[in-house]
Amino acid sequence: MSTTVSTNTARTDGPIEVTLEATKEYWWCTCGRSRSQPFCDGSHDGTDHRPARLNVEETRTVWLCGCKRTGAAPYCDGSHDRS
Numbered sequence: 828m829s830t831t832v833s834t835n836t837a838r839t840d841g842p843i844e845v846t847l848e849a850t851k852e853y854w855w856c857t858c859g860r861s862r863s864q865p866f867c868d869g870s871h872d873g874t875d876h877r878p879a880r881l882n883v884e885e886t887r888t889v890w891l892c893g894c895k896r897t898g899a900a901p902y903c904d905g906s907h908d909r910s
């Protein structure tokens with residue numbers, strides 16, 4: 828999954844804790860433009876970016892990447908702490 832980030836961004840500098848429910852559908856923002864981080868709000872329109880669907884098999888709390896530099900998308904891998 829590509830995590831390339833556009834320059835017009837609303838991404839955060841760190842991970843975002845969220846509880847994902849098994850019965851719901853989630854789309855993780857890959858472009859960094861969404862104002863509803865870490866989820867897509869459609870702001871990628873007009874770019875080459877597409878949101879990534881999250882497959883949630885059971886309800887759980889996770890840390891999703893907010894900086895969009897993770898190598899373990901959509902989850903935080905600590906890349907926000909590395910230059």
Ligand code: FES
Pocket residue numbers: 855856857858859860861866867868869870871872876877878879
């Ligand atoms: S707003 Fe970023 S992928 Fe949709």
